[in-house]
Amino acid sequence: MSEVLFRLSGITFAYEGHRPVLKGADFELRTGERVALVGRNGAGKTTLFQLMVGLRRPQSGTIEAFGKFCGSENDFSEIRPRAGLLFQDADDQLFCPTVAEDVAFGPLNLGKSPAEARTIVQQTLSSLGLQGYESRITHKLSGGQKRLVALATVLAMNPEVLLLDEPTNALDAETEERLIDILNSLPQAMVIISHDENFLRRVTNRRLRLNGGRLEPDSI
Secondary structure, eight states, rough: OOOOOEEEEEEEETTTSSSSEEEEEEEEEEEOOEEEEEOOTSSHHHHHHHTTSSSSSOOOEEETTTTTTSSHHHHHHHHHHGEEOOSSSSSGTOOOOBBHHHHHHHHHHOOOOHHHHHHHHHHHHHTOOTOOOOTBBGGOOHHHHHHHHHHHHHHTOSEEEEEEETTTEEEEHHHHHHHHHHHHOOOOOEEEESSSSSHHHHHHHHHHEEEEEEEEEEEO
């Protein structure tokens, strides 16, 4: 039987001064699953991702990740390297001067040596068709290039789960095709937020809709 990687039970969350965006939401992610998370803008999809990795905390409910209940910052700091979050805006993810420094940041923080980190950078960039980008100035890249570099920073950590928030933003058709091939070749469980229905059909095997603060099965 497949292992439960994430289990969220009865999650309620509201931004200060606003109505709850999540109202007793339940969610499970198991090994091998590739879940499409859909819903209208403002439904709380990005908020759910932030809760899963401890960037926000629920007002009620429990979060279990990799068999451990998470409540404190120490709990979440242990699971973040295992759950790679791709932010909706690449500029929120990229903060180093060069591409190589951005991609190497995570592996170095995991204790990899500089030589090991360089190898990871080269392999990860090559897998995304970004060979030779190591010395490029990150903030001068196009929107699509930034998107791929942001994904590279996630993949370089070799996480067990991928949480991808609008991964096709700013990508042209050719680059999106390459991204589809890459994601379909990866072993990780994934949850993907996207409004791109064709993309979701090709890379996911289960679909949930966030509606009225709860998650419910959905079909295209």
